[in-house]
Amino acid sequence: MGKLMRAIGLMSGTSLDGIDVAFIETDGEDALVRGPARTFPYDEAMRRMLVNAIADAKDLKTRGERPYLLGDAERALTESHGIAVARFLKEAGIERSSIDVIGFHGQTVLHRPEIGLTVQLGLGDLLANFTRCPVVYDLRAADVEAGGEGAPLVPAYHRALTAKLPQRPIAIVNIGGVANLTWIGSDGGLLAFDTGPGNALIDDWMRRKTGAFLDSGGATAAQGRVNEDALISLLSHSFFAETPPKSLDRNTFSSEAVESLSAEDGAATLTAFTARAIAKAREHMPGEPELWIVAGGGRRNRTIMRMLAEQVHHAVVPAEAIGLDGDSLEAEAWAYLAVRSVRGLPITFPGTTGVPEPMSGGLKADPTAHVIH
Incomplete structure (x- = not known):
């Protein structure tokens, strides 16, 4: 040392x-x-x-x-x-x-x-x-x-942070403007990539439709209904077929598919897009994570957390549940x-x-x- x-x-x-x-x-x-x-x-x-x-x-x-x-x-x-x-x-x-x-x-x-x-x-x-x-x-x-x-760069730190956790494999998801994921195997092997949108599309939608800077707690999305046709369109983006490692620009995705929806339904659909894209990342993993740890501002969005938990087969917890600080982790x-x-x-x-x-x-x-x- x-x-x-x-x-x-x-x-x-x-x-x-x-x-x-x-x-x-x-x-x-x-x-x-x-x-x-x-x-x-x-x-x-x-x-x-x-x-x-x-x-x-x-x-x-x-x-x-x-x-x-x-x-x-x-x-x-x-x-x-x-x-x-x-x-x-x-x-x-x-x-x-x-x-x-x-x-x-x-x-x-x-x-x-x-x-x-x-x-x-x-x-x-x-x-x-x-x-x-x-x-x-x-x-x-x-x-x-x-x-x-050039991204994500945080996986080496994720591995150091979680070295003593008994669960393996695990996934650490950071939901910022873009969402990224680190998969850590039982041998410490790393796989990491951007999964898709994080908060950026939701934040931009809220700013345009309501004047708010974000959907606090996912409350607006919770009041809406997911438009499955729009969601299918969003998930058809070619990015999801690419093999990782892969990364995104904040503006890679467009919210055009939800433009005709109400503020609530649009927020619900974009929130489902973020959650489904994260869950879809399992297609690229060597093994199903036994624990999903969520950091970044998105962990405060209760609707994202609920939707993600509905999509995967093991526990989805905020970083604080294992003694980490989900706000400071990337810093x-x-x-x-x-x-x-x-x-x-x-x-x-x-x-x-x-x-x-x-x-x-x-x-x-x-x-x-x-x-x-």
Whole structure:
């Protein structure tokens, strides 16, 4: 076991709800001590800026382009992460000088591995100077350049978290804007892939139809009726026939099939789409999971959880049921991956992203002698 490093992870997910910050101590392998975590919601101006940035990114051809609002959004996003780190350290009572590394996800605005392109907004150098801490960022890029999907990256952390659970195989599902799944076999073998939509279609539907940012608790979907014809149409997307590893962009799927439905029926149908797509992932698994653990914002949607439980044959539980924090899990993972990156350990694998061989990744930025205010 190597020396434990003190790491902070920063996750800004596809749901555009805010910044998750988490602190862990780890050697990047089996030694792991989970610490405090916080979520800092975006204000409406930042959320709107990111929505516009994602729209502006649709036609990007290279990773370095920042046309239209993208440059301004990247700087504003980075500064907001720096402020979140400062607030987190103060509230948690952690000395900045004790932090060995920060894992910075940034905001994904385009993910198209089929053309070798993944773009996350986030200026590692600026964040390093803002926080006065080393920053590891751009953790997906090397994998995509090597022919991998660049996602999901969390499976290595999932395996470390669940090493002592008696159930095997197990599935850990993260329902953010997109839903992804890690299957862990009895021998520790990993299979991971995006399963389909998470909250993104539901959130966008609610915003358009009701003005709300999400279907809180799945209440609107619970009042509606699933339109089976629309659901069949949604599930006919070619993505579901692809063999994993595979990954998605937030905007891969369209809600066109439900546009004529009421707010309630549309929400119910899109929620069923998320649940059925997750359950459909069993077609690609070497064995049926004995336990389904759900993390991410989607675990709070009682309708998603109910619909998923109706589709699979074993228990479906929120992350908290096994002592984890479903909000901070991905931020914790980014801290863990940053430590692995610093130590040159693999962060992606053939069974998780389709990369030809296990490989490390990420860029490291150290603070310069001059503090940026």
